Amino acid sequence: MAAKDHLQEQIRHLPHRPGIYKFFDDEGIIYVGKAIDIRKRVSSYFNKQDHNKKTQQLVRNIKRIEFTIVDSESDAFLLENNLIKQNQPKYNILLKDGKTYPYLCLTNERFPRLLPTRKKINDGSRYYGPYANLTAMNILLELIRALYPLRTCTYNLSPENVAAGKFKVCLEYHLGNCKGPCEGLVEEEVYNQNIQQIRNILSGNLSVPKAYFKEKMMAAAQDQQFELAHSFKQKLDRLDEFQAKSTVVNASLSNIDVFSIAANEKSAFINYLKVMNGAIILTQSVEVQKKLDETDAEILAPMIMQMREEFESQSREVLVNVALPELPIANATVTVPQIGDKRKLLELSIKNVMYLRKEKESMNDRSKDLNEVRIMETIKKDLRLTELPKHIECFDNSNFQGDNPVAAMVCFRNAKPSKKDYRHYHIKTVVGPNDFDSMYEVVTRRYRRLVDEGASLPQLVIVDGGKGQLSMAVKALKDLNLWGQIPVIGIAKRLEEIYVPNDPLPLYIDKKSESLRLFQRMRDEVHRFGITFHRSRRDAATLKTELTDVKGLGPVTAEKLLTKFKSVKKIKELTEAQLIEEVGKAKARILLTYFSEQEATEPGLAVE
Template identity: 70%
Template sequence: MPANEKLKEKISHLPHKPGIYKFFDEKGIIYVGKAVDIRKRVSSYFNRSAQHNKKTLKLVSQIKDIEFTIVDTEADAFLLENNLIKQYQPKYNILLKDGKTYPYISILNERFPRVISTRNKVNDGSRYFGPYPSVTTMNVLLDLIRTLYPLRTCTFNLSPENVTAGKFKVCLEYHIGNCKGPCEALVDETEYNQNISQIKNILSGNLSVAKNYFKEQMAAAAANYQFEVAHQFKQKLDLLDDFQAKSTVVSNTLTNIDVFTITSNDDCAFINYLKVMNGSIILTQSLEIQKKLDEEDADILASIIVRLRQEFESTSREVITNIDVSLPLDNITITHPQIGDKKKLLNLSLKNALYLRKEREGRQEKNKGLSEQRELRVLETLKKDLRLTELPRQIECFDNSNFQGDVPVASMVCFKNGKPSKKDYRHFNIKTVVGPNDFESMYEIVTRRYKRLLNENQPLPQLIIIDGGKGQLGMAVKALKDLDIYGKVAVVGIAKRLEEIFYPGDSLPLYIDKKSESLKLIQRLRNEAHRFAITFHRSKRDAGTLKTALTDIKGIGPATAEALLLKHKSVKKLKELSFEEIAGEIGQAKATVLYEHLHANNPAG
């Protein structure tokens, strides 16, 4: 059974249930999708081809197998899809950076806990905060904490037994005031743990506990006329106020909210994520997502919301977005605020997404401008080197190809503004020349090419390049003269051995500097024309060999050979087919003859 028939058969047995589906090519998974109805969704890829864009059509053309998994609800499908995309990273799914590379702040599970940064989250009883998308953001928080609280940094095992036995001595950190000396029992464990409790609140976005504590301590010290101590607490309070002033953007009444906004163009989506706790933004992330299948903004954002919330371990029950999103997850409310502090927060997030889009598009425009400047410079150099009267914005290059005179063909490639214009490439079957005659073949293809352009009133190129020496160039000139366009178009030949450039009527060649950009452009054209001709010639030769090999089999006629030739291209590919697959194309009787012939010398195959 042919591959496409196998897929249709498999699709017809897919369930009308919610779940996920996986598309495979020869190498593995290429796409993972979710569906409320698996059969309807998968069928739509194959039944609505006229509505699909090029990317989706390319995906469908590569599908060799389909697998599915049924789940209980749409929400389960949503989460399973996300996990499989992270695991397999299929090339047709939009992808995110793996969250394992993001750093955390960890309060270690030990006596007199240390506060450290780490990228490895392990289940050891320690408390982890984050992950943080920016190392700079994380380090600002760590610096704030270490300024506010004197914490130990040593790795000693400060068990009561070890401390009582006097195994450790205070280090430089104690003497400069960065540590209170728990290694020598110089700080009370209850006081130390009280500091740790305040640090946990700060890392959770709740600064009020620490601020109230510092206010109380400042007031108590001032009441006891300990003004220097009071000033120290005042400095810590100012640090917290300064940190909060830089973070607070909305009312303090807003807490535990996720904000997602999206804007997009034809190729990319730009997303911003803000996490808000106690009126402060504690996390921000902007992303550029390459579209793979022309996805809708709502589909992209729904997928990103789930993944970012997993990456950054969000437990927020409220999600604010700038577009309607269907998110089939329990205990989550999606809102689109129109006024008030939440609207201000939404606008701030969208402003970040729009800024990222403007910056990326501006960079692309700049790169495009630089590329166009370089192309113009190369064309100006080529004009100067070849002494042309016009800037060669359109260049066409011709090449012949034959194998011992067999199946003579030719090619023409076209470059516009220094870049290949593949829609203007042309292949030529040599029609009027018998035998291996490159000169006459060149005359034929140049004549055919420009006679057609003249008949269709199409613009002529500014430069024609002939891959060959004086003989091929002379025949191209003759063709141009016979068409009465010689002198209207510049024409040169390039000889392969020494990269010599020949002009019509000039016996001495021109040598362009080997490092010149203009010579490199000519070489690119010549090599591309040669590649294009060789590829065409090889396919024609293989096709002829296959057709002859098939028509030599008694019982296989020209029509059957032609049909198999168009589809399978080679005897090797035919041999790989099962008897059932061949019979499905040409019938049982012919399949028996062909299969036995192909496997006569290789029964096991």
């Protein structure tokens, strides 16, 4: 059974149930998808004719299909997400940025420490984060250390060790950054009160520590301890300053995740905002490459699951800018807000994601432009041209044993192919395989036409060949009175030598030079373009000549068969019924008789 028939047989036995499906090639899983109806979804890959190129490539690679039935679309989504993470199929989108985001860790020990880390250890310590922005995390860490004197040493400050006097205070104590718990200079209860304040700040709740410092400031002032009151005032100001730098949206909005997506043909851009206690405490924007022709909803849904998992979000409300299928998020709602403060919050996320898309597209455009300018500058320098070669044309001739001589020209503008300017030429004035005269003809025809039409001339002409072809191109330009207006070079195939007019010695350009790479690319492109044209002419001529020699078969019938089947070999493979369907019973019999007589007279075959 053919592979395609085997797949169709598999599809016929797929269930009309929700679940996931897996596509395999010879090496393993290449795609995982979910569906409300597995059979309908899988069938669509093979029945639709309007798939993009990537999807067509996926379908061509499918060798086997497996499926798993689940109870609901939500279960299918969860299973799909897990399988994608486990197998990382080449046609599935998966955010793979390779980053390990940092945390702030409150250690599980007597007199806890606060320290940054990228590893979570199951030792009872409390981890806050992860933080997508390292600078923001360091600002928060600096704030806490300025507000609360915490130890930084790694001593084991057990009651027994402290009582035995095993440790001595360090420089941090003398600088006022630590209260000296190593020598028992601060009570554990007082130290833990500071730790509780730190927990509130790390959770995004600044109101508790602000109320604490305000109360301490007022009490110190009342006791006329003005210096102490001033120190509490400074800490309160520090918290206010930190809060002012945070993006405050609305105090009534708390514990919300906001996601927005904007896509172009190749990529999707996603922004994530995490809101706690009326302030944005985390923002992350990412770009993912499209694998197939996915919709925004198909891309955003798994990204929400993955980013919430990465940043350990427990938010029970998720705001998005596109309608999504039911997501398997426990005790959480997913909505597209239309009005109010939540809509404003979503619009802030959309503004961020649109900025990212515009920035990335602009960077790509600038990168391409800079790359193209650099290549043209290199060509100008290597060939000592007087102006930047923004418009380059390359010529090549093609013939087979002297038959059907043709030529081709490809045009590059700004170092990129301009296919609308490509041209084919039938050689009209040259008899037999004469590359030199053919080059003279096509160069003459090309630039006579441009002059007659008043079109702009190229800044560089390349001919595929050595000194002979180059000299004929120069002669053509001289006869058109264009010599001196268009620089022209020849590129020889064997050693990639560059020939310039009036110099018997070739120019050797560095093999790694972008100039030579572009010349080679143009030479290969014009060769491909010319060979394709020549082959189609040769095949047409061969078929027409052979079939029109058949008595009773006219040129119209020969042309009809040529257009549809392309070669005599394919026509010979047709059955009698197929031939009758194409040309009628009488002409089918003529063709069958001709083919059978032809086979009988071929060398090595017995003649009956």
